[in-house]
Amino acid sequence: MSIADRVRTEIGAGGPAFPKLLPIVDPEGVPGEEFLEEVRGILASKQLTNGAYVRKFEEATAEYLGVAHCVAVSSCTAGLLLVLKALDLRGEVVLPSFTFHATAHAVVWNGLTPVFADCDAKTFCVAPEAAQAQVSSRTAAILAVHLFGNPAAIEELEEIAAELRIPLVFDAAHAFGSSSHGRHVGGFGTAEVFSFSPTKLVVAGEGGLVATRDARLAEKLRAARNYGDAGNYNPEVLGVNARMSEINAAMALHGLAGLDARIERRNEIRLRYEKKLRDVAGIRFQEVSEGGRSTFKDFSVIVDEKEFGHSRDWLVELLHRENIGARKYFSPPVHRQKLYSAMWDGRALPVTDVVSDGVVSLPIYSSLTDDSVDRVCEVIRQAQRLDNDK
Numbered sequence: 001m002s003i004a005d006r007v008r009t010e011i012g013a014g015g016p017a018f019p020k021l022l023p024i025v026d027p028e029g030v031p032g033e034e035f036l037e038e039v040r041g042i043l044a045s046k047q048l049t050n051g052a053y054v055r056k057f058e059e060a061t062a063e064y065l066g067v068a069h070c071v072a073v074s075s076c077t078a079g080l081l082l083v084l085k086a087l088d089l090r091g092e093v094v095l096p097s098f099t100f101h102a103t104a105h106a107v108v109w110n111g112l113t114p115v116f117a118d119c120d121a122k123t124f125c126v127a128p129e130a131a132q133a134q135v136s137s138r139t140a141a142i143l144a145v146h147l148f149g150n151p152a153a154i155e156e157l158e159e160i161a162a163e164l165r166i167p168l169v170f171d172a173a174h175a176f177g178s179s180s181h182g183r184h185v186g187g188f189g190t191a192e193v194f195s196f197s198p199t200k201l202v203v204a205g206e207g208g209l210v211a212t213r214d215a216r217l218a219e220k221l222r223a224a225r226n227y228g229d230a231g232n233y234n235p236e237v238l239g240v241n242a243r244m245s246e247i248n249a250a251m252a253l254h255g256l257a258g259l260d261a262r263i264e265r266r267n268e269i270r271l272r273y274e275k276k277l278r279d280v281a282g283i284r285f286q287e288v289s290e291g292g293r294s295t296f297k298d299f300s301v302i303v304d305e306k307e308f309g310h311s312r313d314w315l316v317e318l319l320h321r322e323n324i325g326a327r328k329y330f331s332p333p334v335h336r337q338k339l340y341s342a343m344w345d346g347r348a349l350p351v352t353d354v355v356s357d358g359v360v361s362l363p364i365y366s367s368l369t370d371d372s373v374d375r376v377c378e379v380i381r382q383a384q385r386l387d388n389d390k
């Protein structure tokens with residue numbers, strides 16, 4: 001009997017555990033047909049960009065986050081790129097390698113050198129002591145990531161940056177709605193940059209947002225997202241077209257409604273996963289930072305091959321055969337990717353390697369049912385019990 005058949009027998013399924021693909025992501029807060037009325041209104045107004053919806057989205061996000069300045073942009077990547085540009089940096093930027101590669105792209109697009117720091121084994125966010133070990137007189141900024149929505153070690157990183165008098169920027173792509181000690185992510189560091197692409201909890205289609213307490217930086221970013229033109233056709237900063245369109249802003253505004261309930265539901269789901277998988281040998285979980293609330297943009301477990309008895313890749317293949325949309329976020333880590341291996345300074349990143357080699361991201365979204373979570377867990381439980389033989 002094949003391994004898949006044995007798992008199916010154990011969980012009482014004739015075919016795959018899910019007859020249809022259980023996707024890893026289901027875009028959240030996306031409006032239905034009623035949105036077409038708004039689109040018609042936008043088309044009729046002939047104001048397709050630089051209009052009232054973008055302004056409204058910026059006001060609404062500033063209020064939700066409790067941050068003075070929010071600048072909407074076309075993507076988180078563009079926002080990160082422009083923040084680093086607007087800060088006029090030279091030299092090196094310390095950042096984690098256990099992240100999505102767009103974090104590093106923003107550094108390299110600015111002609112800056114990425115210097116990778118190891119992540120924390122529990123939170124998966126950059127370890128402050130590892131960041132500290134990588135700073136030098138060449139360090140121009142620290143770029144940390146609230147990974148999967150888990151707030152990074154904000155206070156410790158702020159201390160390191162303050163000591164060096166350098167900017168601290170957060171890639172908050174996953175973290176719209178996360179908080180640390182009761183304060184929303186968005187108001188920390190020099191600036192924080194969010195994403196509203198379809199895998200996030202607020203979806204604009206494509207979109208991003210820079211939140212900052214720094215009025216001058218916000219002003220610069222408003223020009224930078226508009227080719228560097230502040231409106232007088234006489235650019236003072238180098239910009240690109242990184243504007244958010246009116247239709248994207250209107251869609252994202254819908255996503256703000258019900259966000260807290262979706263975060264709540266995702267936290268319920270991750271607790272359910274943890275409860276059902278806790279006693280499965282060789283599976284461990286991301287720990288939420290002390291005093292933090294995570295959006296759980298992703299729910300990622302780490303498979304310890306020795307204890308689990310099978311490799312991470314074996315498990316992912318098995319999950320796929322059972323129609324479970326599992327992914328490996330983020331593997332390989334950035335410093336081992338083709339583009340970045342030549343830029344890596346060669347300093348070992350042992351925790352990053354272990355976490356990245358073992359990571360499996362499981363389906364999570366607020367519409368995911370408890371039954372589906374239980375079934376995914378049962379597949380993993382049965383898989384662990386199998387010998388490696390066919």
Ligand SMILES: Cc1ncc(COP(=O)(O)O)c(C=O)c1O
Nearest residue numbers: 075076077100102103173195197
């Ligand atoms: C950590 C991280 N940073 C940046 C990005 C890029 O976001 P965007 O697609 O909005 O450019 C992503 C995308 O998911 C991400 O995961």
